[in-house]
Amino acid sequence: MDQIYLEYTFSVNPAEPGNEILIAELGYAGFESFVENEEGVVAYIQKNEWTPDVLETVEIIKNESFKVNFTYKEIAQQNWNAEWEKNFHPIEVDGLCTVRAPFHEKPSTKYDIIIEPKMSFGTGHHETTHMMIQFLLKNNLQGKKVLDMGCGTGVLAILAEKEGATNIDAIDIDRWCFENAVENITRNNCEHIKVYEGDASLLNNKNYDVIIANINRNILLEDIPIYISCLNNDGILLLSGFYKDDIPKIKDRCEQFSLKFVENLEKNHWVAVKFIN
Template identity: 60%
Template sequence: MSAIYLEFDFKVSPKTPFTDILMAELGSVGFESFEETEEGLMGYIQKEFWNENALQDLYSFENPLVEISYEQREVEQVNWNEEWEKNFDPIVVDGRCTVRAPFHEKATTEYEVIIEPKMSFGTGHHETTHMMIQLLLDTDLKEKDVLDMGCGTGVLAILAEKLGARHADAIDIDRWCYENSLENVERNSCRNIDVYEGDANLLEGKEYDVVIANINRNILLQDLEKYAAVLRKGGVLLLSGFYEDDIPILKEKCSSLKLNFTQKLEKNLWVALKFLNLRQIH
């Protein structure tokens, strides 16, 4: 018997960047799939898992900077993979790295990452992932130990290995992301990546040359001390998942940890920052 789904048609104004924020929040309350529209996005959740109060506590609906309205209806089960394949095109970053799905033709760029994201974030289409790929392409990773914190699909850890990293740990608190990363690591024939389900508490006793954290501002501020504690002297910290307005507070926190700001990228209001560790870990 086919599952019954609820289809939500969300109207979001302004659409950028709030559609991406809403999508992330909806994923945290059980929505399984999304499709971007001209006015916002369509979201789908199984009827049996729907909670009428699920949307009330979401930040997006309380944010005075955005207006969100929606309509809902029941639909029969959708073949999500088929719908996803219709809408997912390969991306090429700086002419050097292609992120594609298994059903796309083999890439001709220097680097290629094959990703089947399912419900996880990290196809390279989102601005933050795109910028992190750019930063990684310009970072010397040969024989380096790398941490991909909030790994999503595992795309950044996979690229790190392809760029010569000695070893990478990929960590995400979300079970679906953990499982998806395992699948994508195997799909790319990676041999030097360990995937973990959990948070920054897993970092105790670890050391890395490069730490990647593409998460949201609040989690970054909460966990920056833990990232700094495992980053070797001269190591590189790459941060994204936030906006231009968030830069001062993040730079101030990093400065207090003797992390020296060196580079900024910006794409459609999203930003990515690069820092160097000037202190010795203890």
């Protein structure tokens, strides 16, 4: 039987970068699918997942730099894929990597990643994914052991394999992302990626040359010590999912465990940061 969903329509002023921030925060709050149109952002949540405090966790609604209005109505389940297909355009990063859907033309870039995200995060359109792709393109992953923590669609793990990593673990706490990553990994003929549903508690006795984690500030601050305990000497830690203002906190946390800051990338207030062990 079809599920009942709540369809929220948000208008954010200013829309740039407000819509992107809103979509990221709604994703963390449990919303499942997003469509941007001329009215703003339309977001869907299952009625039985909704609780009165669900919007309390969406910081942008309380942030005085933005004006956020919304309305909502109940609807029956939709064909999310059809909505998504209308809105998903291929994205090219640094002339080297294209992230696209199966129905887009094959690109001429060195790396071609085919993603059907459905309701998972990680199409390359978000600033944080884009910058993590840039970092992966700049680092030599040949023969490396890689962890993609918070893998979403699996886009970063897939790129890591295409760049020559030979042993990749991809972990996501969300059941839907786990299933979607497995599908996308098969779709891209990857053979060296293992996907797990879970969190940093799965990392006992593991070791990696490169750890990628695009999650959010609070989870990173909590889990950074666990990631570092799995990082080989000279290993690289690439983090994103937070704003420029959060860099000092993230840097302090990593430096407490003797990691060295190398550089950060920045796009529309979002950042990605590289550390070395």
